[in-house]
Amino acid sequence: KIMFEFKELGYAYDALEPYIDAKTMEIHYSKHHKTYYDKFLASIGDTPMENLNIEGVIEQVDDNTPSAIRNNAGGYFNHNFFWKCIAPNGAREPEGNLADAINSTFGSYENLKTKMSEAGVARFGSGFVWLIVKDNKLQVVSTPNQDNPLMKISSIQGTPIMAIDVWEHAYYLKYQNRRPEYLKAFWNVVNWSTAAALFSK
Amino acid sequence: MFSLRTSLRRQIIRPVLCALRAKHTLPKLPYPYESLEPHISADIMKTHHTKHHATYVNNLNAAEEKLQAATTAGDVSGVIAVQGAIRFNGGGHINHSIFWSNLSPNGGGEPQGELRDAIEREFGSFANLQSNMVTAATGVQGSGWTWLGYSREQKRLVIVSCPNQDPLMATTGLIPLLGIDVWEHAYYLQYKNVRPDYLKAIWNVVNWNNVAERLLASK
Numbered sequence: 001k002i003m004f005e006f007k008e009l010g011y012a013y014d015a016l017e018p019y020i021d022a023k024t025m026e027i028h029y030s031k032h033h034k035t036y037y038d039k040f041l042a043s044i045g046d047t048p049m050e051n052l053n054i055e056g057v058i059e060q061v062d063d064n065t066p067s068a069i070r071n072n073a074g075g076y077f078n079h080n081f082f083w084k085c086i087a088p089n090g091a092r093e094p095e096g097n098l099a100d101a102i103n104s105t106f107g108s109y110e111n112l113k114t115k116m117s118e119a120g121v122a123r124f125g126s127g128f129v130w131l132i133v134k135d136n137k138l139q140v141v142s143t144p145n146q147d148n149p150l151m152k153i154s155s156i157q158g159t160p161i162m163a164i165d166v167w168e169h170a171y172y173l174k175y176q177n178r179r180p181e182y183l184k185a186f187w188n189v190v191n192w193s194t195a196a197a198l199f200s201k
Numbered sequence: 202m203f204s205l206r207t208s209l210r211r212q213i214i215r216p217v218l219c220a221l222r223a224k225h226t227l228p229k230l231p232y233p234y235e236s237l238e239p240h241i242s243a244d245i246m247k248t249h250h251t252k253h254h255a256t257y258v259n260n261l262n263a264a265e266e267k268l269q270a271a272t273t274a275g276d277v278s279g280v281i282a283v284q285g286a287i288r289f290n291g292g293g294h295i296n297h298s299i300f301w302s303n304l305s306p307n308g309g310g311e312p313q314g315e316l317r318d319a320i321e322r323e324f325g326s327f328a329n330l331q332s333n334m335v336t337a338a339t340g341v342q343g344s345g346w347t348w349l350g351y352s353r354e355q356k357r358l359v360i361v362s363c364p365n366q367d368p369l370m371a372t373t374g375l376i377p378l379l380g381i382d383v384w385e386h387a388y389y390l391q392y393k394n395v396r397p398d399y400l401k402a403i404w405n406v407v408n409w410n411n412v413a414e415r416l417l418a419s420k
Contacts, residue, residue, distance in 0.1 A: 124365050169389060
């Protein structure tokens with residue numbers, strides 16, 4: 001039987017200052033993410049899903065999945081993923097094969113940043129922006145609420161290699177309604193090592 | 202006395218002026234930003250009204266200009282492309298305009314009269330209405346609103362949640378009486394992730410007179 005862990009964040013709450021503030025990191029991780037984790041466990045208890053790993057659960061999410069599972073499995077997975085997409089000392093620019101793929105698909109890293117930021121602004125309400133690999137090609141997509149591109153229910157499916165959380169709780173204490181400003185600051189804390197590792201698979 | 206001037210104004214000038222449609226504007230908040238304290242903080246009210254609602258108004262105006270241009274140009278693709286922005290920003294403007302009037306520093310207490318009767322008929326008691334709305338509002342995933350609405354067809358009150366800024370009337374046909382905004386921006390600065398505390402506090406500032414007026418106006 002799989003044991004779903006609530007892993008350590010991996011860095012201090014204030015490690016991403018001044019771009020993402022300590023209070024936000026603390027509440028985001030210890031409250032929002034933790035609540036998704038607790039509710040996720042509760043939602044799959046005594047169901048066949050409790051014998052899958054989290055990716056296995058996510059990949060099964062379709063129209064018939066109860067919303068408690070969809071939202072909380074999604075929330076648990078998405079935040080596990082997101083914490084690895086940011087870091088105090090991460091690789092701030094893509095390198096190697098990933099950089100080549102970015103340049104050939106989007107023209108430049110600057111263009112990719114613009115595209116992802118625009119997708120973040122255009123996501124009405126809550127959701128995530130993703131850089132995915134689909135049919136061996138890079139693509140920028142966004143999903144609502146706690147959905148993600150691994151779910152059957154997602155309108156564009158693919159393998160996420162990088163994510164930006166655009167729920168208001170991800171930025172509100174510092175940026176309030178100024179989501180574009182948060183998206184600009186995000187690029188100062190992005191960790192491209194995670195994406196590079198996922199891309200090379 | 203029917204003068205030529207009155208006739209001119211009525212038949213020509215006013216319709217022409219209406220065709221040059223005025224832009225949407227941010228309605229004034231009917232009470233000071235700090236007056237809903239301690240239940241909803243001044244910071245929240247100020248940011249919510251002057252930033253979030255104002256942005257919906259500005260973006261609605263911009264979207265309507267795009268719509269007008271695309272329509273005039275016979276650009277169907279352009280018309281379709283702007284629908285999302287109209288729904289989102291138009292809904293945001295509608296919803297928040299209702300919301301400010303649903304709240305008051307003199308609010309709280311309990312509904313009376315016909316509204317009270319309708320609540321008791323539908324939910325059994327005022328306490329049941331509150332707990333049903335709180336349950337619904339707690340359960341909204343992501344961003345959205347929980348509404349107490351009125352169905353003219355069925356002549357009854359209904360509790361319904363809508364996602365994002367989808368407005369109640371256009372989405373469900375129900376008349377909006379009381380809305381609870383559960384976007385995180387509605388409570389985060391004060392209550393952080395603890396939405397239930399916000400949902401407990403808001404009843405202290407609900408303006409039941411306004412809710413009753415809306416019910417009366419709907420019949």
